[in-house]
Amino acid sequence: MGKPAKNAFDAQVFLAKVGEGKSILQFQKGQNVFVQGDRADTVFYIQKGRIKLTVLSDQGKEAVVGILGSGQFFGEGCLNGHRQRICTTTTMENCVITAITKTAMIATLRDQPQFSEIFMAYLLTRNRRVEEDLIDQLFNSSEKRLARLLLLLANFGTEGGPQPINPTISQETLADMIGTTRSRVSFFMNKFRKLGLIDYNGHIKVYNSLLSAVLHDKPQLKLEEGGS
Incomplete structure (x- = not known):
């Protein structure tokens, strides 16, 4: 097998390092990464730790709608036109998280096919999980x-x-x-x-x-x- 090109794009390196439009954040257990209703202009990637996603209804009832761990993205709704966060994300343990601005994310998806494939695979898996969760709630x-x-x-x-x-x-x-x-x-x-x-x-x-x-x-x- 030939060696990768010298300037080949490495998705894991991209996600793990600070760069243009990209920062590495550290959170303690129990901190909010963002809150429902906040401005949506950043995509996040979990390097280490777990977060939970909660939604608050108009009646004040809170529900846990997901738990995400290392290797998963969240906040990607901003790429689909969401101007505000539709849920609150809270760390369940100490976390290291990569924050990527919407502009930087769109540019990377456009310019780096390998990263686009990784992100698309994540979205498809996430969508399948949502469908399975709905079936689970309805029939089991x-x-x-x-x-x-x-x-x-x-x-x-x-x-x-x-x-x-x-x-x-x-x-x-x-x-x-x-x-x-x-x-x-x-x-x-x-x-x-x-x-x-x-x-x-x-x-x-x-x-x-x-x-x-x-x-x-x-x-x-x-x-x-x-x-x-």
Whole structure:
């Protein structure tokens, strides 16, 4: 295999270093990167850490709509004409984040095909995840929704997974994301542990048996008490 061209574009180097229209930011746990309603003029890339996305309704009700980790973009709505942020992003642990102005992002997408491919692949994956989440909410029980969420958070199906789930993701957050109560999440978590599908002692460890239970719709995921 030939050596890459001397001036070949390296997407990872681009995302990891300061440059024109690009800065590296560090956030402590619990800080907002941006707040719902803020001006949208920057795309962000997570080098290290996790963030959660929340939305506040007109009635003042807050909902967690996503959790993102290393290697993922957010705030890309500004490229699609969004002038204001439609959600709030909050760090769940100490984070290192690359901020790229809208102008710099558009120029790089236009001039660097390799970066465009990476970003397009991310958008397609994100869109598929949104569609799957909608189907999940419409057709699956809260128990199965929790099982799927745990698999996603543990990075099942990705090159680097599976990994233990960070303890900063609380049962309240899990409940918000699947549309149920914390007590229901606690009940299901205890049940999954008794069945040997997960284990938790600080970090949550997800076993392959949970994936098998979801894929094959095994009976143990149909034993909810009460409604979903």
